[in-house]
Amino acid sequence: MTVSLHPSLPSLPSSLPGDPGALSRLLDGAGTDGPSVWPRSARPEAGGDVSVGGVSLTEAADRFGTPLYVLDEQEVRERCRTYRAAFPQADVVYAAKAFLCRAMAHWVREEGLGLDVCSAGELALAVTTGFPPEKIVLHGNAKSPEDLRTALRLGVGVIVVDSASEIARLAAITPADARQQVMVRVVPGIAAGGHAKVRTGTDDQKFGLSITDGSAQHAVARILDQRHLELVGLHCHIGSQIGSVKPYVTAVRRLVGLLARIREQHGVVLPRLNIGGGHAIAYRPGEPSLDVGVLADRVRTELADGCARAHLPLPLLMLEPGRAIAGPAGVAVYHVLAVKRTGEHTFVAVDGGMSDNPRPALYGVRYAPRLIGRHSSAPPRTVTVVGRHCEAGDVLADEVELPGDVRPGDLLAVPAAGAYHLSMASGYNLVGRPPVVAVSGGIARVLVRRESLDDMTRRDVGL
């Protein structure tokens, strides 16, 4: 469905896009001067409204209902372009786990990115939507037989091997006349990432094969022995929400060291090096995000120096950003259903929660919701924005400031909501997952419709 909402929104002074501080001050409040956490197209509008992609959020909430996820198509595309421009010689692969739907697959493909998938489901959605399978990388620490069979049947470009047992399983089902390209997911022994639960570069966790205990080297040797597998490189993904380039530089150094040892031991020069994703974005005004340009410079320099020292040719660099492409393009919109003042807290309960955004409950992530749709002159009050689910831990935004007169019927918008919300959404309490509406040039179109009671009951086939 395509609906034109408010196509002639008043526009702000043309100098604004060049002054991210100005946008931040207008949308995030006085005293916030850094880059805004809102999509670049976001504009404050009359009556306390905010528009994204030229579409009024209050009108969108009216038409499509809440909870609602709005995705700014141009923001996604521009973020893809930023990566392509910063890494012109590299293969940039969008990590579909951050958020995938058919439109998203089209956009990233049109912008020249590949795709990283983690299951037969993500893979089939991408391929049936026309995504070239050879541009797809399959990941997973525990790939099911169905994942591997689907990958071989659809002809994915690369399968990233994550365990020793996977090597034999994969070799056994690869057709006799085929040679599947694979990489080894290496654990380089680096602690990085915004929370213990998303640190995947350290030894002793479920992902990858360690350099320290030799399992990465062992996997390399086993793959080189398999006629039906072609080892094309090393991969690592050291964690998520990483705000500094230093861990990536260290990872490159360690992986180049391993490339050199592989050449010494096996006489094989591997042509690719994949450094995963994990680039931090700002969820609240003032939070740092990873600078993609700085990352590109430092990684390129380390790779060139390391390869020169080891007398290795430069491998093709690959990277897999997910959150940094989808996250800042999304805005979640909720209606307030109840406001409760207890002894110490004010709870503002909205019509969504942990079923559409489990991240605060999982990792204690903090967001910056904003009242939209009316102006309030009430002094701010510190409140806890909670969801509607049957868990005391169903908190969307702890200790945030909202106008003191926030009340049922108000609309709250949460920026930086495009990644790891709906892709991690659940069926808890059977409330139905929210729709995703793309906005661009004043047009709103539904990409994913709201999950209906009918959708949910259709799966329930027993008596």
Ligand SMILES: Cc1ncc(COP(=O)(O)O)c(C=O)c1O
């Ligand atoms: C192998 C791999 N690549 C890329 C990503 C994307 O990470 P991010 O969305 O933080 O960029 C992940 C995230 O879990 C991952 O596991």
